[in-house]
Amino acid sequence: MDYSELADWQKRAADWARDYHAGLRDRPVRPDIAPGDFLARIEAPVPEAPEPIEAIFDDFTRLVPDAMTHWQHPRFFAYFPANAAPASMLAEQLANAMSAQAMLWQTAPAANEMEDLVIRWLRDALGLPADFTGTIHDSATTATFSAVTTMRELALSHQGITKGLSGAPRLRIYASAQTHSSVDKAVRLSGIGQDNLVKVPTIPDHPTWSMDADALEAMIRADIQAGMKPAGVVLCVGGTSIGACDDIGACIKVAHSHGLTVHVDAAWAGSAMICEEFRALWAGIEAADSIVFNPHKWLGAQFDCAVQFLRDPAPQIGAMGLRPEYLKTQGGDEVVNYNEWTLPLGRRFRALKLWFLLRSEGLSGLRTRIRNHVAWANDAARAIAALPGFAITTPPILSLFTFRFKDDEATATLLDRVNRDGRIYLTQTSHQGQFVIRVTVGQFACTRDDVMMIPTILSEMSQGL
Numbered sequence: 408m409d410y411s412e413l414a415d416w417q418k419r420a421a422d423w424a425r426d427y428h429a430g431l432r433d434r435p436v437r438p439d440i441a442p443g444d445f446l447a448r449i450e451a452p453v454p455e456a457p458e459p460i461e462a463i464f465d466d467f468t469r470l471v472p473d474a475m476t477h478w479q480h481p482r483f484f485a486y487f488p489a490n491a492a493p494a495s496m497l498a499e500q501l502a503n504a505m506s507a508q509a510m511l512w513q514t515a516p517a518a519n520e521m522e523d524l525v526i527r528w529l530r531d532a533l534g535l536p537a538d539f540t541g542t543i544h545d546s547a548t549t550a551t552f553s554a555v556t557t558m559r560e561l562a563l564s565h566q567g568i569t570k571g572l573s574g575a576p577r578l579r580i581y582a583s584a585q586t587h588s589s590v591d592k593a594v595r596l597s598g599i600g601q602d603n604l605v606k607v608p609t610i611p612d613h614p615t616w617s618m619d620a621d622a623l624e625a626m627i628r629a630d631i632q633a634g635m636k637p638a639g640v641v642l643c644v645g646g647t648s649i650g651a652c653d654d655i656g657a658c659i660k661v662a663h664s665h666g667l668t669v670h671v672d673a674a675w676a677g678s679a680m681i682c683e684e685f686r687a688l689w690a691g692i693e694a695a696d697s698i699v700f701n702p703h704k705w706l707g708a709q710f711d712c713a714v715q716f717l718r719d720p721a722p723q724i725g726a727m728g729l730r731p732e733y734l735k736t737q738g739g740d741e742v743v744n745y746n747e748w749t750l751p752l753g754r755r756f757r758a759l760k761l762w763f764l765l766r767s768e769g770l771s772g773l774r775t776r777i778r779n780h781v782a783w784a785n786d787a788a789r790a791i792a793a794l795p796g797f798a799i800t801t802p803p804i805l806s807l808f809t810f811r812f813k814d815d816e817a818t819a820t821l822l823d824r825v826n827r828d829g830r831i832y833l834t835q836t837s838h839q840g841q842f843v844i845r846v847t848v849g850q851f852a853c854t855r856d857d858v859m860m861i862p863t864i865l866s867e868m869s870q871g872l
């Protein structure tokens with residue numbers, strides 16, 4: 408295949424994508440296949456001779472879609488949404504055509520300066536103060552890893568990056584048990600170690616399962632007494648399991664009184680903060696040092712796209728940045744080279760899809776979708792609560808809630824039945840030792856009817872259980 412053929416094939420790919428999207432409601436959300444089934448269909452020796460693109464394309468349409476879980480399906484209510492608004496997909500196609508490396512200003516000036524603009528747009532859209540700046544990562548995991556590594560270096564006066572951690576004081580990071588496993592991964596890989604991630608208890612009966620700020624204070628003091636060195640606090644807004652939100656204002660106050668940096672993980676819920684009425688869930692956020700949210704979840708930027716806001720980028724650049732001779736930019740220090748803010752050197756042109764998304768949907772369009780999702784999740788939760796044998800275990804926080812049917816065993820059997828049926832897709836979590844089913848409403852393509860199929864299908868599938 409050469410470049411002269413590309414446009415024709417891209418048109419065919421676009422036609423295929425149109426039909427794929429139009430037909431999603433008729434597909435099961437999850438494929439009915441067992442591990443290894445798909446591989447058995449494509450297993451072959453590495454190709455020695457070139458094959459016509461026609462054959463490869465046909466194999467794709469024949470084999471791949473039926474073996475995929477359809478994240479753009481309007482009745483995908485599992486995990487978290489991964490919306491890809493059409494404008495963001497189009498932007499990806501254009502970025503793909505240029506396939507530039509946005510590692511330095513001079514390797515992709517437009518990508519670099521557009522990143523600056525869309526970060527400010529999003530900062531303002533979320534109601535954050537004007538002194539936040541930021542950058543785009545691939546994932547929240549990378550952003551949280553960067554934030555925790557920065558906490559390590561601040562605590563070690565930037566000696567860890569050169570001298571390593573042997574002989575260094577024992578560092579401590581604090582988070583509630585509701586934070587995402589990406590925080591555990593960050594402490595493991597930053598060399599701080601899992602045993603030094605202190606899980607601070609949540610307040611019993613708190614409406615959003617906040618970390619107990621008094622317990623945080625006591626645990627920091629106890630660690631200092633024991634000769635350890637507190638390094639930072641990771642808070643959550645919209646935890647993945649049940650949507651837990653820490654009392655950001657109270658916890659930051661404790662952290663800052665000990666000189667500790669605070670990173671807030673709002674990977675899923677951050678998108679909702681474009682709506683002023685939801686900002687009470689992160690009251691006090693203006694004092695955070697670092698915040699991550701994923702426009703690739705609820706906001707509609709095609710995967711992947713994680714935004715990290717930073718009050719002061721200098722400590723993170725100090726921890727993550729390296730400038731060997733071959734990466735020096737002529738023109739000196741006035742330009743921002745975003746690779747110094749992040750883990751990988753090579754960077755995709757992700758700002759383009761945010762620029763397309765925000766302009767084509769407008770904040771008003773995005774707000775309407777998010778408000779609908781929250782309202783419909785509440786409607787669905789009420790309908791489920793009214794079904795015999797069902798109980799809401801955690802009420803909706805934004806558009807995420809959990810429920811149970813009778814006991815653990817019946818709930819697990821029901822979940823399996825529902826997902827085998829394929830019309831909707833739900834996943835599970837554990838809450839207070841119980842097996843519960845999660846519902847997250849957030850697909851751009853979903854309607855209220857799609858959401859209200861959840862109680863209908865649950866009622867049907869629970870018969871005889």
Ligand SMILES: *Cc1c(COP(=O)(O)O)cnc(C)c1O
Pocket residue numbers: 487545546547548549587589643645646647672673674675701713
């Ligand atoms: C999804 C999610 C993550 C992980 O995000 P990635 O971008 O996949 O790394 C982390 N924290 C929370 C709260 C999430 O919802």
